[in-house]
Amino acid sequence: MTEPLLDSYRSSLSGWLRGTAVGLGTILLGIAGFAILIAKAGNWGAWPLLLTLLALVIVFAKWLQTMAAKYELTSERLIVRRGIIFKSIDEIELYRIKDVRIDFTLLNQWVGIGTVTITSSDETTRINELKMRHIGEAQARRENLRRLVDSARRQRGVREIDMVHEDL
Template structure:
């Protein structure tokens, strides 16, 4: 079994320093979040399921050089994932965007956007070619 090749790794920062027990990591196809010391919770999101990437920076975060990346996904167990107090947040957001788009192209995922609260979120069409 081969080791994971990480594209990016960081920790949630407290006062700009990586001293928390929250770790984030990115591979070619997944984003991982590990929270806790004695009792640990592990979350992961397949990149092709990410629908929207946002960035939030409070005044305090700006002073400390960090930001929070907010990911909206079609993953049922993790519909919203916040990467809190990340160093170089804008650069990481752009890296995530690039990886998400690469995974959607690689998996031939087509995302349809619908109006209304109860409409389907994703229209995933992997093996079927649509003719106009």
């Protein structure tokens, strides 16, 4: 890779915890287990501790998922690095990107995360879209990516033509 790295990011674990119903539920599960353990430890046995342990296991699993995917943006490519033990690297040429969409819930908006979805003619996303979930500063990153896609297309002289075939 000869071009400089412009941005590097992962899914946001703290954004997921604060900005999704499942994340908030996980926090509540852990707090409830801890609170019950302190308030009425003798009556509940080990169940409160198990609730807190379950919450920690969920957070650890989400952390592993977060660490398993990294996205790097240069002026010519979006590089997708996946895996912890077995790794793969995919590169999407920016001029091949057809659409960059952002989706977010009300909770996502409050904490500044979103799902950035990319559709392109590149082999990486030809069949399935690339979904980057729980991305911090998602709106700003989407706009930056859009600007870089337009610039890469202009530099290569690429124009998109949609062919529509209608049966008569």
